[in-house]
Amino acid sequence: MTKLKGEHMSLFDKKKSQGVHPPGNKMASGKAIEPAPLPTQVVLPLSQHIGAPAKALVKKNDEVLVGQVIAEAGGFVSVPIHSTVSGKVKKIIQVISAVTSRVGDAVVIESDGKDEWVECTGADPNTLSKEDILAKVKDAGLVGMGGATFPTHVKLQPPKDKPIDSIIVNGCECEPYITSDQRLMLEHGEEILRGLSIMMKVIGCQRGYIAIEDNKPDAIQAMQALIPKLELPGNITVESLKTQYPLGAEKTLLKRILGREVPIGGLPMDVGVVVQNVSTLKAIHDAIYLGRPLVQRVVTVSGIVKEPKNLMARFGTSASDLIEFCGGALPDADEMIFGGPMMGIAQTSFDTPIQKGTNSVLVKKNTKKKETNCIRCGTCINACPMDLLPLMYPAYVKNKDYAVLNEYYILNCVECGSCTYDCPANIPLVQYIKIGKAEVAKLGVDK
Numbered sequence: 322m323t324k325l326k327g328e329h330m331s332l333f334d335k336k337k338s339q340g341v342h343p344p345g346n347k348m349a350s351g352k353a354i355e356p357a358p359l360p361t362q363v364v365l366p367l368s369q370h371i372g373a374p375a376k377a378l379v380k381k382n383d384e385v386l387v388g389q390v391i392a393e394a395g396g397f398v399s400v401p402i403h404s405t406v407s408g409k410v411k412k413i414i415q416v417i418s419a420v421t422s423r424v425g426d427a428v429v430i431e432s433d434g435k436d437e438w439v440e441c442t443g444a445d446p447n448t449l450s451k452e453d454i455l456a457k458v459k460d461a462g463l464v465g466m467g468g469a470t471f472p473t474h475v476k477l478q479p480p481k482d483k484p485i486d487s488i489i490v491n492g493c494e495c496e497p498y499i500t501s502d503q504r505l506m507l508e509h510g511e512e513i514l515r516g517l518s519i520m521m522k523v524i525g526c527q528r529g530y531i532a533i534e535d536n537k538p539d540a541i542q543a544m545q546a547l548i549p550k551l552e553l554p555g556n557i558t559v560e561s562l563k564t565q566y567p568l569g570a571e572k573t574l575l576k577r578i579l580g581r582e583v584p585i586g587g588l589p590m591d592v593g594v595v596v597q598n599v600s601t602l603k604a605i606h607d608a609i610y611l612g613r614p615l616v617q618r619v620v621t622v623s624g625i626v627k628e629p630k631n632l633m634a635r636f637g638t639s640a641s642d643l644i645e646f647c648g649g650a651l652p653d654a655d656e657m658i659f660g661g662p663m664m665g666i667a668q669t670s671f672d673t674p675i676q677k678g679t680n681s682v683l684v685k686k687n688t689k690k691k692e693t694n695c696i697r698c699g700t701c702i703n704a705c706p707m708d709l710l711p712l713m714y715p716a717y718v719k720n721k722d723y724a725v726l727n728e729y730y731i732l733n734c735v736e737c738g739s740c741t742y743d744c745p746a747n748i749p750l751v752q753y754i755k756i757g758k759a760e761v762a763k764l765g766v767d768k
């Protein structure tokens with residue numbers, strides 16, 4: 322098939338707006354991070370990351386401490402899992418992974434309420450070699466906490482033929498409702514910057530950009546004020562960017578800041594850039610300076626709950642416990658999403674445990690409307706930040722014509738949901754796209 326990308330500009334005579342403007346609804350933005358109560362029990366899936374699941378090292382009735390490794394990495398693209406409470410292993414069960422949607426093992430641990438930790442020994446990163454830092458990052462179980470959950474030690478080791486000149490810190494948090502990164506920048510900016518500095522040292526690059534949307538002026542100001550105080554090596558600046566969904570998607574962010582386009586099916590490293598989320602940088606800081614494994618994160622609990630909050634919560638805590646701590650869900654709540662309303666994943670139960678990639682627990686009322694036929698209005702095309710033709714995908718997915726999907730650049734979709742947001746026919750385009758992308762990847766067709 323001949324070139325399709327951009328063809329739609331003649332097919333649909335409309336000026337592209339690229340992206341949409343969903344209401345921000347940042348209800349918890351003024352709420353300082355507070356610790357969630359210690360859970361009485363945690364459920365820790367062994368596949369909380371992209372890559373091979375971790376392999377269990379514990380069995381029923383084993384006693385564990387907070388931070389103790391309970392499952393070892395299952396390969397290079399994998400990370401260990403640590404206990405997030407002290408107590409006793411109750412059982413190992415099967416759960417559906419919130420990352421891969423496949424069934425896998427999860428370790429259930431009953432807390433003894435003592436919150437006893439393993440010994441954590443921090444270090445000055447200046448005294449550590451690059452290899453030491455990478456080993457500590459892997460041992461701490463770090464993954465991309467913006468939702469991608471790609472193992473951080475792998476991201477810190479780009480192939481030698483892909484030199485990196487810039488790191489972009491993703492502090493955009495463009496999804497409605499979510500404020501966990503904003504609060505981290507306001508309350509833990511120094512750790513984020515020190516984490517960035519460690520990352521720049523390991524990757525060997527001198528340029529760091531901290532990207533923040535201009536609807537968070539407090540975070541922009543806080544980070545700008547910190548940079549000169551810390552006197553970190555390299556050139557680090559804050560980039561204040563006009564708010565527009567989905568600016569936080571890696572590829573759109575990179576294009577906006579550096580004007581570079583990631584090749585179709587490629588990664589930011591293909592154009593000399595690594596993008597890292599602010600929560601992950603804080604976790605890198607904690608792993609190196611404090612020697613702390615990843616056992617908790619900031620989760621925004623918002624939507625139709627009595628009191629939206631930003632909570633520091635242990636992995637494995639059930640979402641319903643966090644919702645209760647926020648005063649409970651309001652009466653018409655019937656749906657819970659991990660992540661935001663645009664890219665988040667609806668969970669089958671309010672009891673689903675939060676994981677490393679869970680930045681938000683969003684409680685809402687299901688407002689899905691009946692899907693009707695496409696009216697070829699072009700709204701989805703105008704909304705797509707990747708210059709794709711979303712309206713073409715459902716039919717080819719239904720017909721299992723996966724090779725054609727590839728020719729329509731489906732692998733370049735960042736699954737931002739902009740196309741679905743305003744579709745007058747209520748077509749769940751992203752659902753079709755996710756199926757299509759998985760099938761195209763299985764085919765192994767040229768990207």
Ligand code: SF4
Nearest residue numbers: 695696698699701744
């Ligand atoms: S898929 Fe929806 S938004 Fe796109 S052209 Fe069809 S009706 Fe319009």
Ligand code: SF4
Nearest residue numbers: 705734735737738740
């Ligand atoms: S096709 Fe993909 S990238 Fe384009 S708007 Fe839809 S979800 Fe976003």
